[in-house]
Each structure stands twice: as C-alpha cells, then as structure tokens.
Amino acid sequence: MPIRVLNRAISQAISWSLCAIFPDNGPIPGLTRQSTCDRVEQVLQEAPALLILGLVGSWVAFVLAPVVTIGWPVPALLLSNAALDRHASKMASHPWYWLRQPMLMLKTVGGAIWGERPEVRIALGLQPFDSDPGTWRGDFEVQADSSMNNSGPS
Amino acid sequence: MSQGHHLAYRSGQPLSVVADYVVVGTGAGGSMAALILARAGYQVAMVEAGPWREAKDYPETMLGVMRDVFPDWGANVAVGNSILPIVQGRLVGGGTVINSAIMVRTPDDVLVEWQRDHGLGDLFSHDAVGRVQDEIERELSVEDSKVDAGAHFGRSSQMLLEALQGREMEAHPMRRNVKGCQGSARCLQGCRHGAKQSTQLNWIPEVLERGGTVLSCAPVSRVELKSGRAVGVIGRFVHPQTRVKGAHFAVEARRGVILAASATGTGPLLEASGVRSPALGQYWRAHPGAGVIGVYPDVVDMYKGATQGTASIHHRKDLGLKLESLTLPLELVAGRTGGAGRQLTGRLADIRHQAMWISAVRAEAVGRVKRGLFGAPSVYYRPTQRDLERLRKGVSLLARAHFDQGARSVRPGVVGLPFELGPDQLHLLQQAPLHNRAWTWVLSHLFGGAVIGDDPRRAVVGTDLQVYGVRDLHVVCAAALPTTLGVNPQHTIMAVAWLMAERLANQDRSGYT
Ligand SMILES: Cc1cc2nc3c(=O)[nH]c(=O)nc-3n(C[C@H](O)[C@H](O)[C@H](O)COP(=O)(O)OP(=O)(O)OC[C@H]3O[C@@H](n4cnc5c(N)ncnc54)[C@H](O)[C@@H]3O)c2cc1C
Numbered sequence: 001m002p003i004r005v006l007n008r009a010i011s012q013a014i015s016w017s018l019c020a021i022f023p024d025n026g027p028i029p030g031l032t033r034q035s036t037c038d039r040v041e042q043v044l045q046e047a048p049a050l051l052i053l054g055l056v057g058s059w060v061a062f063v064l065a066p067v068v069t070i071g072w073p074v075p076a077l078l079l080s081n082a083a084l085d086r087h088a089s090k091m092a093s094h095p096w097y098w099l100r101q102p103m104l105m106l107k108t109v110g111g112a113i114w115g116e117r118p119e120v121r122i123a124l125g126l127q128p129f130d131s132d133p134g135t136w137r138g139d140f141e142v143q144a145d146s147s148m149n150n151s152g153p154s
Numbered sequence: 155m156s157q158g159h160h161l162a163y164r165s166g167q168p169l170s171v172v173a174d175y176v177v178v179g180t181g182a183g184g185s186m187a188a189l190i191l192a193r194a195g196y197q198v199a200m201v202e203a204g205p206w207r208e209a210k211d212y213p214e215t216m217l218g219v220m221r222d223v224f225p226d227w228g229a230n231v232a233v234g235n236s237i238l239p240i241v242q243g244r245l246v247g248g249g250t251v252i253n254s255a256i257m258v259r260t261p262d263d264v265l266v267e268w269q270r271d272h273g274l275g276d277l278f279s280h281d282a283v284g285r286v287q288d289e290i291e292r293e294l295s296v297e298d299s300k301v302d303a304g305a306h307f308g309r310s311s312q313m314l315l316e317a318l319q320g321r322e323m324e325a326h327p328m329r330r331n332v333k334g335c336q337g338s339a340r341c342l343q344g345c346r347h348g349a350k351q352s353t354q355l356n357w358i359p360e361v362l363e364r365g366g367t368v369l370s371c372a373p374v375s376r377v378e379l380k381s382g383r384a385v386g387v388i389g390r391f392v393h394p395q396t397r398v399k400g401a402h403f404a405v406e407a408r409r410g411v412i413l414a415a416s417a418t419g420t421g422p423l424l425e426a427s428g429v430r431s432p433a434l435g436q437y438w439r440a441h442p443g444a445g446v447i448g449v450y451p452d453v454v455d456m457y458k459g460a461t462q463g464t465a466s467i468h469h470r471k472d473l474g475l476k477l478e479s480l481t482l483p484l485e486l487v488a489g490r491t492g493g494a495g496r497q498l499t500g501r502l503a504d505i506r507h508q509a510m511w512i513s514a515v516r517a518e519a520v521g522r523v524k525r526g527l528f529g530a531p532s533v534y535y536r537p538t539q540r541d542l543e544r545l546r547k548g549v550s551l552l553a554r555a556h557f558d559q560g561a562r563s564v565r566p567g568v569v570g571l572p573f574e575l576g577p578d579q580l581h582l583l584q585q586a587p588l589h590n591r592a593w594t595w596v597l598s599h600l601f602g603g604a605v606i607g608d609d610p611r612r613a614v615v616g617t618d619l620q621v622y623g624v625r626d627l628h629v630v631c632a633a634a635l636p637t638t639l640g641v642n643p644q645h646t647i648m649a650v651a652w653l654m655a656e657r658l659a660n661q662d663r664s665g666y667t
C-alpha cells in the first residue's frame with residue numbers, strides 16, 4: 001500500500017477519535033471530520049516516528065477500552081454517539097494511569113487542532129490565528145564591526 | 155576586515171570550520187559564554203541543533219510550536235513512576251526564545267551552598283555573580299513589570315498580586331528582560347513584537363559582528379577527543395522541517411570546546427563522546443510545577459497581559475515553593491482540562507473567565523539523564539513524597555487565593571478529586587492524593603547531568619572548569635549547576651556562563667594550557 005494511502009487511512013481513524021473527544025457543545029464548535037483529518041495527515045507527514053507511534057497506540061487503546069470504561073465489550077467504533085461520549089469522558093478520568101495516558105496523548109493533539117480552529121476561537125471570543133510561516137533564516141554574512149577588537153589574543 | 159557567518163542547513167560537501175572556541179548550544183548559557191569569549195577577542199563558532207528563527211518566522215499555533223520550536227515535537231519526557239513532559243526550545247537562542255523573560259538573581263543561600271558543598275566559592279562569589287548580573291540586566295533591558303500598565307500587565311497577574319499581598323505574603327511584579335512588552339501572553343510561541351530580549355536578537359548577532367560563526371540546524375553528535383584533549387566537534391546538518399540529514403560538518407577548536415546543550419543535551423553528548431565519569435548524567439534535578447485554574451464570574455481574559463506577571467517567593471525557604479501567574483495557550487488548556495467529549499468542550503466555554511496560577515517546587519528529587527534510543531535523551535525522574543506534599547500546599551494556597559479574589563470555583567486538575575471545587579471544598583484539595591500520577595506536572599526548569607564541583611566522584615566538571623580527565627572541554631549551561639535554585643534559572647545560568655568564560659579568557663592570557 002502506498003504510504004500516502006496508509007497515512008490517509010490512519011488520519012481518518014485518528015481524526016474520528018479526536019472528533020469524539022472534542023465534539024460540538026451548544027454554541028461551542030467541536031472538531032469536524034474533514035478538516036481534522038487533513039490536519040492529522042499533515043502531522044503524520046511531519047512528526048517524528050515516536051510521536052506517530054504514540055498516537056496510533058493511543059487510538060488503539062481508545063478503540064479497545066469501552067469494555068473497561070463503560071463495561072461494553074465492543075470496540076468504540078461501534079458505539080452510539082451517546083455511549084461514545086460517555087466512554088471518552090470515563091477514559092479521561094479513569095483511575096488506571098495507563099488508560100488515562102493514551103487519552104492525554106489524543107487530547108494533546110486534539111486540543112491543539114481544536115484550539116487553533118478559527119470558528120472555535122471566534123466562538124470563545126479569542127483572536128483567530130494567522131497561518132504558521134514555517135520559515136527560518138538561511139545563510140547570511142555580517143560585516144565585522146571595525147570598532148570591535150577581532151584580532152584575537154593569540 | 156573579517157566577517158561573521160551564519161551557516162544554515164545544507165546538503166552535499168562536508169563543511170569544516172576552524173575557531174578558537176566552539177560553543178555547542180546557543181541558549182542562555184551558550185550565547186553568554188560565546189559573547190564573553192568573542193569580546194575577549196577570540197574567534198568563536200557556535201553550533202546549534204535547531205534553526206535560526208526570528209519574529210516573522212515564529213509559529214502561531216501550538217502544532218506549529220511543537221514542530222518549529224520544541225525538540226522532537228515535544229516528545230521529550232522524564233519517566234519515573236509517571237510520565238512528566240519536559241519543555242525546552244530547540245532553535246538559535248534556545249530556551250531564551252520561548253521562555254517568559256523572567257529574570258531573577260541568584261539567591262545568596264544558593265551561592266553559600268555551592269561554596270560549602272561543592273567548593274565553588276572562588277568561582278561564584280556573591281560579589282562576582284552580583285557584578286555580572288548587574289551587567290546582564292543592563293544589556294538585556296531587565297525591568298520591573300509595571301502593574302499600572304493595565305492590559306499589558308494582565309488581570310490574572312494583577313489578581314494574584316492582590317490576593318497574596320492581601321494575605322500579607324511576599325509577592326511582586328516580575329522583573330523581565332523585555333523592551334516594551336505588549337502583553338500578548340504569547341511568550342511560549344516566541345515574541346512576535348520583538349519585545350522579549352532573547353539572545354538571538356542581541357548577543358548572538360554581536361558574536362557575528364565580532365567575526366564569529368554560527369552553524370544552525372546542526373546537531374553535534376560527538377566531541378572529538380585527541381590525547382585527552384577536546385579538539386573539536388562533528389555532526390550532520392538536519393533539515394528543520396523534513397528532518398532529512400544533510401552535509402557532515404566538523405568544527406576544529408584551537409583552544410577549547412564549550413558545551414551548552416542544556417540539562418538534557420550535555421550529559422548525553424559527553425557520553426556519546428566517550429567521556430567517562432561516575433557523575434556523568436547524575437544529579438539531574440528540576441522545579442516541577444502544576445497549575446490551578448480559578449473560574450471567575452467576570453471575564454478575566456488571561457490572554458491579555460504578560461505571559462507571566464506576578465511571582466511570590468514567600469515560601470521559597472521553608473517549603474521550596476515559587477508561586478506565579480501563567481497564561482497557557484488555549485490549545486494546551488484544552489489538552490490538559492479534565493474530561494473528554496461534550497463535557498470537555500463545555501468546560502472550555504468559559505476560557506475567558508479563567509485565570510491560571512502555578513506552583514513550582516524546588517524539588518529534592520534527584521534523577522539522571524543518559525543517551526537513549528536513537529541518541530535522544532532519556533531522563534529518569536521521580537518527585538518524592540515530600541515534593542508532592544509541598545506542591546499540594548502550594549496549589550492549595552493558590553486555590554485559596556483564587557477564592558479571595560472572588561473565584562466561583564477552582565480546577566486543580568488532580569485525578570481523584572472532583573473536577574471543580576467550590577470554596578467549601580478546599581479541604582479536599584488539602585487531602586489530595588500524594589501520587590505523581592494524580593498530578594499534572596510539567597518540567598521546564600532543569601539542572602544537572604554534568605555538574606561542576608571539587609569532587610570528581612560527584613562532579614563531571616572540576617573547579618579548573620575542565621571536564622575531569624579531558625583538557626579544554628567545558629560545560630556552561632544548566633547541566634553544570636550542582637543544585638536547584640528555587641527561582642527562575644536563566645539569570646543564574648547566564649551569570650555562571652559569563653564567569654566561566656571570563657575565567658577561561660583570563661587563564662589563556664596568563665599562559666594556561
Ligand atoms: C516554556 C519555558 C519558560 C521558561 N521561562 C523562564 C523564565 O521566564 N525565566 C527563567 O529564568 N527561565 C525560564 N525558563 C527556563 C530557561 O529558559 C532555561 O533554564 C534556560 O534557557 C536553560 O539554558 P541552557 O543554556 O541550559 O539551555 P537552553 O537554553 O535550552 O539551550 C540549549 C541549546 O542547545 C541546543 N542543543 C542541544 N543539544 C545540542 C546538540 N547536540 N548540538 C547542538 N545544539 C544542541 C538546543 O537546541 C538549545 O538551543 C523557561 C523554560 C521554558 C521551557
């Protein structure tokens with residue numbers, strides 16, 4: 001399978017869980033599938049392998065955990081919206097640390113994508129962001145200041 | 155007339171540079187040492203793992219910060235019986251680009267401890283540190299935050315100041331190295347207003363003006379040792395966005411190699427270079443911190459004001475606590491607010507009514523750092539029971555202060571407690587679980603891993619400033635600090651780096667080899 005197709009499939013899976021963690025609530029917009037998927041895909045392309053591995057592992061935990069959180073032995077993918085919401089909320093405050101940690105990982109990335117959405121920021125009364133420039137300085141030279149002593153003591 | 159050069163990522167032919175001194179890392183310690191040596195007339199090459207970014211290059215979003223500013227997208231953590239995120243900057247200027255610009259002088263009791271327990275009295279006397287900290291403050295335009303600056307100071311900081319002073323506790327507007335702070339509460343993303351005096355705006359350009367060289371996007375993989383002497387460094391450029399490896403580089407050092415790769419970078423780099431010492435990677439310490447959010451009936455707007463404006467060291471000596479106001483980006487608040495699903499988005503709806511205050515602990519825990527998988531640092535660190543008790547006291551105190559200021563509720567972020575506590579539930583916080591896993595800690599003040607001291611069993615760097623057993627190899631960043639401070643560290647790191655570089659320059663002049 002070409003890497004692009006795999007990336008898209010993983011992005012779709014992860015964005016589904018992020019949308020469940022950050023859904024609409026009244027006037028506060030949640031994450032939307034399409035734009036979240038695009039952003040996750042970009043993250044997968046740029047992030048180091050360790051982070052991607054952590055994200056995928058956290059998604060797997062999220063999918064398999066309903067049996068522990070709400071006592072339903074089905075993958076989270078098959079839950080109704082209401083049950084999924086309950087599962088997400090229980091997982092986030094579960095007494096097992098190793099269940100909360102994958103949720104924290106998903107929330108960190110989900111929170112970053114949610115909090116940068118212009119619709120969310122406007123709804124919360126915050127300034128929307130410009131895009132990230134992603135730039136840096138290339139080579140340049142500086143003429144040495146002749147008033148400074150550059151001759152060296154050696 | 156000589157020229158200064160900045161050499162960024164490149165592929166193709168290997169690059170070699172020769173200088174008197176090579177400084178690895180361009181943060182608080184590295185840029186300071188490079189400047190002092192350049193002013194003494196030496197040719198200095200600085201080698202930095204991250205790229206050179208300026209105001210127009212800074213990211214806006216948190217994902218942008220993770221990609222462009224943090225090492226490995228912020229995946230660095232300390233592991234003990236819990237996972238603690240480590241926040242650092244990986245770009246020219248290091249931590250000075252993303253920190254909150256707070257400048258606190260080295261407390262006298264720390265210098266006394268260094269003298270008494272580590273034999274550092276000659277190097278870091280009260281007078282010497284005071285002298286260079288005066289200079290540093292002048293050069294970096296350090297000033298008291300102005301409470302009457304209204305929105306530029308910020309309501310959250312103002313409320314903390316009033317609350318603590320109302321309890322007759324020491325509290326003060328912070329001293330910061332800023333020129334005309336606009337109160338955009340975005341220090342973590344890098345200051346787009348150019349107000350924060352991070353070192354790539356002043357000291358590093360001066361090194362270039364003095365004929366120095368800066369290599370960026372250039373992580374050093376090893377210090378070259380020959381016959382027990384450090385003679386240079388080698389590595390390979392890495393593209394700042396794709397992380398593709400580029401050309402090899404080698405920097406030859408005629409007089410010495412100075413490591414300033416931070417408390418997570420320097421120990422592992424020494425290890426990779428074949429330096430052996432029982433103290434290498436040991437005595438790794440931190441000021442772990444945790445926050446408590448107060449939710450107010452009125453709008454607070456913590457996003458208007460200095461990222462951090464108020465501090466208190468009232469309980470520094472008895473409890474090792476430092477209390478501060480802090481604004482975290484919405485994206486981080488979202489990730490760290492309890493709950494998930496509709497409950498979570500509902501809890502974030504009142505963000506403009508929230509004020510975040512934090513308590514950091516001068517922790518007694520001692521950890522270690524070593525080279526981990528693929529060369530990334532691996533940190534073992536586990537706050538002790540007493541550290542937790544003290545953190546809990548600090549957070550409880552801040553929660554009380556929130557209620558003094560009229561907060562409707564507080565959100566301590568402690569697992570096992572209700573998400574939100576009212577004024578009559580403070581006793582729950584005072585009895586909160588004393589387990590690291592229950593608390594949301596963050597580590598941003600880090601120390602040790604290659605500490606300086608007069609005993610080679612307990613230190614990596616000797617009082618002659620050289621790594622034990624290796625000539626002309628020095629450490630000038632937070633890795634060298636033998637203890638925590640109980641205050642924000644950059645001023646101390648800068649002063650230590652200044653004094654060490656000054657001593658090196660003087661030793662050279664007097665024929666030291
Ligand atoms: C979010 C945040 C806020 C803070 N706020 C404050 C504050 O307001 N006041 C304060 O006093 N302190 C603050 N601190 C702490 C302070 O910034 C640090 O203590 C200080 O920058 C550490 O200085 P350093 O020289 O040890 O390392 P750094 O400043 O971290 O610099 C180390 C540099 O070395 C580079 N490097 C690492 N490995 C290599 C390698 N192999 N090759 C080449 N280069 C390498 C890194 O990329 C980095 O640029 C804050 C820290 C953070 C993260």
Ligand code: SF4
Pocket residue numbers: 255332334335336337338339340341342344345346347348349350459460461
């Ligand atoms: S608060 Fe804003 S303007 Fe002030 S130093 Fe920080 S980033 Fe710059």
